Amino acid sequence: MTRRTTTARRRALALAAGGAGLALVLAACSDPDGEGGVGEEETSAASAEIDCAAYEEFGDLDGKTVSVYTSIVDPEGATQQASYDAFEECTGVTIEYEASREFEAQLQVRVKAGNAPDIAYLPQPGLLNTIVTNYPDVIKPAPESVAANVDEFWNETWKGYGTVDGTFYSAPLGANAKSFVWYSPSMFEDAGYEIPQTWTELLDLTQQIHDDNDGAKVWCAGVESGDATGWPGTDFIEDMMLRTAGVEAYEQWYTHEIPFNDPKVVEAWDAAGEILKNPDYVNAGLGEVNSIATQSWTDAGNGILDGNCWMHRAANFYQTQWPEGTEVSEQGDVFAFYLPTDQTDVKPMLGGGEFVAAFADRPEVQAFQTYLSSDDWANQKALATPDGGWVTANSGLDPNNLATEFDQYVAGVLADPNTVVAFDASDLMPGEVGSGTFWTGIVNWLTGASTQEVTDQIEASWPK
Template identity: 60%
Template sequence: MRTTRNPRRMKLALAASLAATLTLAACGGDDGGGDAGEDDGATAGGDTDCSAFEQYGDLEGKSVSVYTSIISPEDQPHIDSYIPFEECTGATVEYEGSREFEAQLLVRLESGNAPDIAYVPQPGLIERIANDFPDQITEVGEQAQSNIDEYYNEAWRGYGSVDDTLYGAPLGANAKSFVWYSPSAFEENGYEIPETWDELIALSDQIVSDHPDVKPWCAGIESGGATGWPATDWVEDVMLRTAGPEAYDQWVEHEIPFDDPQVVEAVDTVGEILRNPDYVNGGLGEVQSIATTPFGEAGLPILDGSCFLHRQASFYQANWPEGTTVAEDGDVFAFFLPGQSAEDRPVLGAGEFTVALADRPEVAALQAYLTSPEWSNEKARVTGPGWVSANSELDPANLESPIDQLAYELLTDENATFRFDASDLMPAAVGAGTFWSEMTAWIASGKDTQEALSAIESSWPSE
């Protein structure tokens, strides 16, 4: 995760992996006086109701630099989302994207040339900056903290904190706990959306029985230098379901070893699907083909009926061929990867954070704006499919894609248990190293579960 070939950009993608489908909408910010989703703020002509921006004060002549991994043309929706802030406060936002963001951010911090705000895509990097550059990182300001407490699930505060100090404010988000399917295939076969894990397995068995020449599941984990990450997402999702959130947290923090029986159970449960020759790999090959199938192509057999189910995040919508209708009554859609019971709602996800590296009023103001309902709704309006915020005051109507709306519903469900992607919280040598490679070997060569997990455990950095 610390290399130029950033697996997070492959993996989480958020704006970057989805922006090929972005379409710009000419709208603006909310007035802040009514429902956060009302379209009575900025207009195509640039007229903005600035009442919600008075809290930031007069920032005329001030500028704030923003540094991210999101480059042209994917950067344009971000740049457009700043317009109401600039119009109403007088400040200027200077945006800079870089393919070498993570490496160069650390170089710039080392040389004393840090940006004012950085978009950081993983909590581990926030912790590294806080530990290595304590004099440069700035605690999230009071206005932004107030927004976070009011509009976000409390888990986001934890993921942006280091030693109980909040340094990262949530920006974008995504939900990973989805299974893609063909609504028409389900209707033709009389299949219903499973609401429990047992029902999911029963559905898989029913498909095997009904369609001897078709596999219920298709999967692929090839992703260049990041090969293996889709398999780790499988493990993380299942770990939440079989071991529960407390054990998941202990696993992430290495309070239990990587080869703990609870982790073994989770991986073996994944194996009941991914290493089951009766279940995989529809339209693509045998079990071993999962290791060599590009993740972006892995779900495509659903379209020709070669498979029925594909577990992948909301951002997978960008991988369907042009002309594919993604909707509940379309060519493809997705349902929540069920828990142990219908009431069990574990949600695996990820996201980006803003980190302030300068202590000036205009920097704090922009960071606060980026946590506000005004920004979340503005960003949704100027961005096409593939972007979601976990801000509870985002109006789902401003999200163009039904999958984004479904992801938002999960991310803001008060009854859901949200956990951040484990591999992004673990040390890079594990989360972006042995976890990927050992899960690849587990599939490609049938490596024993205990042996694979013990190899990961032995690679965990010593304190």
């Protein structure tokens, strides 16, 4: 597989810079009958703008099929698929997309049964490590064309997350930033509340809101996510680990240089519990503390829209979970602020992302891998996501192609070399822990178990 030429990439980016024109291209490919607001004349004009020269390196793939398995379900799944339209149109390949909320559990079942997809988007580097270790040679090393793209467009740290024992397997796809608190700007303004700048100020504000509103609960939360139930709670713990123990101890935690029940880890869980296990503060509009364990993460924050909830901690991609028509802006229905820290020398940002793993090395599979690792795809994906909620750390992304000011801000944070972005710890831990006992431990903790009990149980589960 040869690398896409610089000239071809620039042609694709020049097309991307057309903005609205390329948006019509994507709409035309995914909606050939003109439904959804794109008329026949617009479709024809937009289709003519596709510059297939940018895809010539991949050759003629007509009649070929590449299967993709992922946890990226609708509505994000729809925009993910739309970002493939130009690639499919120009190469003739068909991308068969399958998404499941039970992805983490089902992927390993399929691998063990010899029924792996051509490509899977792994949300945990720890899962990559587990599969490579337990099923040698099942995941194929990334081709040179993918490695070259990652070397050009990504910080070397990201390449390391897709590498196991010195072999580079998986290129990063999207990226996300998780250290945010969602709120209603109008509720804050009407009440005269300021955005807190430290963790202490955030706790003080929480108590003030509780007191000012006749003992109302302040925070809403939910960690239910099918077979992946518990993962949103791990994000809260990780955010607190960064804020109470610091980045160095955080790295020692996920590499198991310190045990999972180390006092620093216990302190971080207890700090999260100042909110999540406080019956005065949760679960606004939804129930008591234990209701967090059964409340779906996808709509746990909706109480902000109807005034039942004041704050909800969630990642930047929660933007896609708000009901249709919700305005996400500082003057709109909802917005988010940085989850503050009492630290004065650093502002850590908990991050995450997916990694493209290939279980086949046919030419069409490697072609799709290469496309997904390119700046071309990053810009296509941005333009295919008109409602926002997606970013990437790919440096070839033109931030002007992102749909919202919030997305542009997040992309800037991720791309800034001075930002301390700490990758999601549970995603870097062995799969048995990161997407196993850590998840179930969150549920046990929210339904009555103590911090010490839960952290002791998780430590005992760490692979020897």
